[in-house]
Amino acid sequence: MDILSLFVVVPVLTVLVLVFAKNLKQARVISLIGMTIQFAMSINLIFAYIKERTVNTDIMVFTKDALWFENFNIHYSIGVDAISVLMIALTSTVILAGIFISWKVDDLAKEFFVSLIILASGVFGFFISIDLFTLFVFYEIAVIPMYLLIGIWGSGPKENSAMKLTLMLMGASAVLSVGILGIYFNSNADGGALTFNILEIAKVHIPVAAQNLFFPFVFIGFAVIGALFPFHTWSPSGHASAPTAVSMLHAGVLMKLGGYGIFRIAMYLLPLGAINWTDFFLVLAGFGVIYGAFGAVMQKDLKYVNAYASVSHLSLVLFALLMLNKTAWTGAIIQSLSHGLLTALFFALIGMVYGRTHTREIEKLGGLMKILPFIGAIYVITGLAYLGLPGFSGFVAEMNIFVGAFQHPDMFHRIITIVVISSIVVTAVYILRMVGKIMMGPLSNTEYAKLPKATWYEKAGLILLMIPVIIIGVMPFGLSEMIKASIQPFLERLL
Amino acid sequence: MDFSYTILIPLIPLALFVILGIFSKKIPPSISGWIGSLGLGTSFVLSWYTAYSYFLGGKLNGVYQTFIYKTTWLNFTDKLHIDMGVLIDPISVMMLVVVSTISFMVHLYSRGYMKGDDGYTRFFSYLALFSFSMFGLVLATNLFQMYIFWELVGASSYLLIGYYYTKPSAVAAGKKAFIVTRFADLGFLIGILLISYYSGTFDFQEINSLHGSIITNWAATSFMGLSVITWGLILIYLGAAGKSAMMPFHIWLPDAMEGPTPVSALIHAATMVVAGVYLVARLFPVYYFVENGFALQIVAYVGAISSLVAAIIAITQTDIKRVLAFSTMSQIGYMMLALGVSKYDGHEGLGYMASMFHLFTHAMFKALLFLGAGSVIHIVHSNYLKDMGNLRKHMPITHITFLIASLSIAGFPGFAGFFSKDEILAAAYENNMLIYVSSVLVAGLTAFYIFRLYFGIFWGKDNTYEHTPHESPWSMTIPMLFLAFMSIAGGYIPFSDYISADSIPFKSHLNLPLAAIATSIGFIGIILAYVFYKKENNLPERFANSFGVFYKWTYHKFYFDEIYLFVTKKILFGIVGFSAAWFDKHIVDGTMVGIGNTTVAISEKIKGWQSGKFQDYAMSFVGGGVVIAMVVFYIWIN
Numbered sequence A: 001m002d003i004l005s006l007f008v009v010v011p012v013l014t015v016l017v018l019v020f021a022k023n024l025k026q027a028r029v030i031s032l033i034g035m036t037i038q039f040a041m042s043i044n045l046i047f048a049y050i051k052e053r054t055v056n057t058d059i060m061v062f063t064k065d066a067l068w069f070e071n072f073n074i075h076y077s078i079g080v081d082a083i084s085v086l087m088i089a090l091t092s093t094v095i096l097a098g099i100f101i102s103w104k105v106d107d108l109a110k111e112f113f114v115s116l117i118i119l120a121s122g123v124f125g126f127f128i129s130i131d132l133f134t135l136f137v138f139y140e141i142a143v144i145p146m147y148l149l150i151g152i153w154g155s156g157p158k159e160n161s162a163m164k165l166t167l168m169l170m171g172a173s174a175v176l177s178v179g180i181l182g183i184y185f186n187s188n189a190d191g192g193a194l195t196f197n198i199l200e201i202a203k204v205h206i207p208v209a210a211q212n213l214f215f216p217f218v219f220i221g222f223a224v225i226g227a228l229f230p231f232h233t234w235s236p237s238g239h240a241s242a243p244t245a246v247s248m249l250h251a252g253v254l255m256k257l258g259g260y261g262i263f264r265i266a267m268y269l270l271p272l273g274a275i276n277w278t279d280f281f282l283v284l285a286g287f288g289v290i291y292g293a294f295g296a297v298m299q300k301d302l303k304y305v306n307a308y309a310s311v312s313h314l315s316l317v318l319f320a321l322l323m324l325n326k327t328a329w330t331g332a333i334i335q336s337l338s339h340g341l342l343t344a345l346f347f348a349l350i351g352m353v354y355g356r357t358h359t360r361e362i363e364k365l366g367g368l369m370k371i372l373p374f375i376g377a378i379y380v381i382t383g384l385a386y387l388g389l390p391g392f393s394g395f396v397a398e399m400n401i402f403v404g405a406f407q408h409p410d411m412f413h414r415i416i417t418i419v420v421i422s423s424i425v426v427t428a429v430y431i432l433r434m435v436g437k438i439m440m441g442p443l444s445n446t447e448y449a450k451l452p453k454a455t456w457y458e459k460a461g462l463i464l465l466m467i468p469v470i471i472i473g474v475m476p477f478g479l480s481e482m483i484k485a486s487i488q489p490f491l492e493r494l495l
Numbered sequence B: 001m002d003f004s005y006t007i008l009i010p011l012i013p014l015a016l017f018v019i020l021g022i023f024s025k026k027i028p029p030s031i032s033g034w035i036g037s038l039g040l041g042t043s044f045v046l047s048w049y050t051a052y053s054y055f056l057g058g059k060l061n062g063v064y065q066t067f068i069y070k071t072t073w074l075n076f077t078d079k080l081h082i083d084m085g086v087l088i089d090p091i092s093v094m095m096l097v098v099v100s101t102i103s104f105m106v107h108l109y110s111r112g113y114m115k116g117d118d119g120y121t122r123f124f125s126y127l128a129l130f131s132f133s134m135f136g137l138v139l140a141t142n143l144f145q146m147y148i149f150w151e152l153v154g155a156s157s158y159l160l161i162g163y164y165y166t167k168p169s170a171v172a173a174g175k176k177a178f179i180v181t182r183f184a185d186l187g188f189l190i191g192i193l194l195i196s197y198y199s200g201t202f203d204f205q206e207i208n209s210l211h212g213s214i215i216t217n218w219a220a221t222s223f224m225g226l227s228v229i230t231w232g233l234i235l236i237y238l239g240a241a242g243k244s245a246m247m248p249f250h251i252w253l254p255d256a257m258e259g260p261t262p263v264s265a266l267i268h269a270a271t272m273v274v275a276g277v278y279l280v281a282r283l284f285p286v287y288y289f290v291e292n293g294f295a296l297q298i299v300a301y302v303g304a305i306s307s308l309v310a311a312i313i314a315i316t317q318t319d320i321k322r323v324l325a326f327s328t329m330s331q332i333g334y335m336m337l338a339l340g341v342s343k344y345d346g347h348e349g350l351g352y353m354a355s356m357f358h359l360f361t362h363a364m365f366k367a368l369l370f371l372g373a374g375s376v377i378h379i380v381h382s383n384y385l386k387d388m389g390n391l392r393k394h395m396p397i398t399h400i401t402f403l404i405a406s407l408s409i410a411g412f413p414g415f416a417g418f419f420s421k422d423e424i425l426a427a428a429y430e431n432n433m434l435i436y437v438s439s440v441l442v443a444g445l446t447a448f449y450i451f452r453l454y455f456g457i458f459w460g461k462d463n464t465y466e467h468t469p470h471e472s473p474w475s476m477t478i479p480m481l482f483l484a485f486m487s488i489a490g491g492y493i494p495f496s497d498y499i500s501a502d503s504i505p506f507k508s509h510l511n512l513p514l515a516a517i518a519t520s521i522g523f524i525g526i527i528l529a530y531v532f533y534k535k536e537n538n539l540p541e542r543f544a545n546s547f548g549v550f551y552k553w554t555y556h557k558f559y560f561d562e563i564y565l566f567v568t569k570k571i572l573f574g575i576v577g578f579s580a581a582w583f584d585k586h587i588v589d590g591t592m593v594g595i596g597n598t599t600v601a602i603s604e605k606i607k608g609w610q611s612g613k614f615q616d617y618a619m620s621f622v623g624g625g626v627v628i629a630m631v632v633f634y635i636w637i638n
Helices: A006-018 A025-051 A083-099 A111-127 A132-153 A157-187 A208-223 A235-241 A244-269 A269-297 A303-324 A326-357 A373-386 A391-407 A411-422 A423-438 A447-450 A456-474 A476-494 B005-024 B031-057 B091-115 B120-140 B145-163 B168-199 B206-207 B214-218 B227-242 B252-258 B263-270 B272-282 B286-316 B321-341 B347-378 B396-410 B415-431 B433-458 B473-493 B512-533 B539-547 B548-555 B557-609 B612-638
Strands: A061-069 A074-080 B066-073 B081-088
Touching: A006 A025, A006 A111, A006 A235, A025 A061, A025 A083, A061 A083, A061 A132, A061 A423, A061 B286, A074 A083, A074 A111, A074 A132, A074 A326, A074 B557, A083 A111, A083 A244, A083 A456, A083 A476, A111 A244, A132 A157, A132 A235, A132 A244, A157 A208, A157 A235, A157 A244, A157 B091, A157 B557, A208 A244, A208 A269, A208 B120, A208 B612, A235 A244, A235 A303, A244 A269, A244 A303, A244 A326, A244 A476, A244 B548, A269 A303, A269 A411, A269 A423, A269 A476, A269 B252, A269 B286, A269 B557, A303 A326, A303 A391, A326 A373, A326 A391, A326 A456, A326 A476, A373 A391, A373 A456, A373 B145, A391 A411, A391 A456, A391 A476, A391 B066, A391 B347, A411 A423, A411 B168, A423 B272, A456 B263, A456 B396, A476 B066, A476 B272, B005 B066, B005 B081, B031 B091, B031 B120, B066 B321, B066 B557, B081 B091, B091 B263, B091 B272, B091 B473, B120 B145, B120 B263, B120 B272, B145 B168, B145 B252, B145 B263, B145 B272, B145 B286, B168 B206, B168 B214, B168 B227, B206 B286, B206 B347, B206 B396, B214 B286, B214 B415, B227 B272, B252 B263, B252 B321, B263 B272, B263 B321, B272 B286, B272 B321, B272 B347, B286 B321, B286 B433, B286 B548, B321 B347, B321 B415, B321 B433, B347 B396, B347 B473, B396 B415, B396 B433, B396 B473, B396 B512, B415 B433, B415 B512, B433 B512, B539 B548, B548 B557
Parallel strands: none
Antiparallel strands: A061 A074, B066 B081
């Protein structure tokens, strides 16, 4: 078995074993073992990748190819570059933390873990695929369990939220599939056979007209899950209704599929279309950054705050991608990682607060730091990291994006960059407002004095997510060089 | 000479922060206070040793050399990268001395002041974090490194202001300080981006180089009548004004007094708040040479106005820490205006030297004033002047040291403040008459408000205290005595031998006529304060009444806070935020829901077609057949 396919096989095996689990205890131990293996493999993959890179200069390494459906030339084709390696590492970290956080899932534990891990397997498959068709299949595998996870284990108006989320993402998939088919039917432009293989298509000169036509399909298809304004409204209600681990995985990883897909497919395969369309989408993404931030300031529910904050921070990813230069792109990738970890942290923390106090309303909470010192301290640190304090991953990401975007020779791009940068002040407002209100100040409810402290599995989940945030923040040099090397082929496509 | 060991000066506090922060629950207070003090003591010794060896042997052909040790931390583009490292030149060495001295003294003092506090170890870990960040800022080799540590000092300031986190006012003050300075830092960041876009570097040496692209080529670009570089410098100055509490960003500083008093002494009097002055001094050649010093003019006027306004407000405040906060703002205004009126070469650069000189002496006597105030507050358990009085007999050491600091800030001959203030006034006199006059006025106001405090606390009415006041413990008085010594001796340091705009030592002399004018104005201030506050009387009240509206305005700090609140709460978040939220819910989401509802409604309408009745289907079948037949027939006949 090759090193990459294992990332799909291990979750599937875990699910198969899970079917025989009898109770919560068994289910969570099986999931924990499976996902710990997955996590270890992803760490191993990073080192294996670095080692492989010293001898292998291909765009993708660890490639494997097997014919799947001959008539349409569909392959199970896999391979990774630095970007996908890092995304895999992010996913395995978040899913492992998610298992820890779901240690005490109440009902239908087995089914919960099964759905969660199926979702994860889809995400892993997505990140290793270099065949458009299999990639799309994995994408759908990742999206559909979400409906069940929210609809069954959620809270509040969960059915409605689940439906809205699924319908909007399905609608986007329809748009996306048009884009992908458009690319497929143009992949013989230079006279070869039709193909879904990304690396093959990249060698083909797709006509400009076709690129201009299909770029917005692919872009919007992925941008919906990347929370592009005005297609972001599924996200706040979806997150608010979802159980903690699902919110973590969804905001932490699933929403990153959008940015990743845009980069890997729209930017890489349709570079001329990208150049043509950037200005239009740049305005939408830039607007989304500010809009999401202001939206977050106005929210009363903790999960809504985080959902709008995610809209803001993920719009920043799209914004950076549209800047079409190396530094901004590096920033976009780091921002994906950073936001994935931080938003997962936030959702985990919110889940812990909610699990104890049974409310997520900011106004009703207060002074929890004294009662829950560990959770409170991590909350404050996460908040500071989220607002881009140096020493944490968010700063590295944002500065790459801002500096990169500002190097754009065009005046319009620099002005819109300045507007986008100003969002960091609004971010500080909503983060400090939230942290100050719920963690500090006097205790809002005397009954909270008896709340139980953080358990070992909660601490494990939080620390697991916090460590990479600090590592990236303090030592960004290796990471950014690794990403930059993999971005080079994308840049060459723009010339 | 090798100064690479200076990297230890920030790294020691960093290690302290990590250790104390992670094990804050495990380490007992008795140990953490000592660890912290010992660590900062080491940085203190290293800093003084650096100053000693640098100022003695750092010159080459009569010019102070710059020593740089750095490594690349993050690459942006081929040219732009963030370096981390240390830069040793006269002003950074001077700042090392200031920061390490005050930080060490505050550590020693806090061991007594914070005794018995719940978060004792946490407090020392925050102090260590702050010291690390401040050292990093001072030693920065490039704009971006400075920005990074600039943000970190802001965050440590946030944590320390909100140290008593169960107190809502402290939490609000921390939040306000962070957000206001972050807004100003936005200017700093955009300024960095502008400057680096045109110069292709963040590096201080390259930017400041007299032959570099910025200074030789600023005229090449323009935006709205000014060079883009000038805009960049103005934006960077916004950041400096935010940190240094210049108008109109000063509103966070008085509130920041919610933090523990040692913190106010360290961060909000002596070190962090002068970072803005340091930043302008760091970029001084650029400020001076680009567009004939246009941006520097702004620095000068903002400094002068801030210094005057703050001195006026300080007179009417009743919370002693807030008086000192406005006093700090006023004195920083002095430093700013001194930089603003300075020129570059030789004796012409007097203002630059004076600014740094005043930064040094001010750090000593203002930290002392805060520590003295802390000592009083520690005993009286109140910040308000009305709860104090006649404490001189109970607290002799606090009394004497406070008096020394007051004389120093009032510019009394022979004390440190006298010398540095005189240089500032001389520089202002030579370059800008308007600013000079305002500065002399401020000197008088300063003497008045500080002696109002002094008489109010240590003389005046004999309050009845719950517990008989007594002197603070040695752990607190020893640092105060040391700073008292510095508040006198600091003035006798021949600063112009060490610090000058062009790094070439020059000779400065006391300007006797100007000193005489300033001193007499100061005397008048002291005498007025004596008359008003030495013994309890109704003079202050009558005076306040006769000023009426003006007094009220001053007391309410000219309503700056209210204006800000109106703009942010009502306009920005009230109108913009609210309508954005409404728009999101009803228009954006409404459209999506509308699409869903329309789909449902349409299917609702047409679902009757799937009736399950054979007749209906037969009807449709026949109807469809007829339509198709007609279409085929139509095409056929054409």
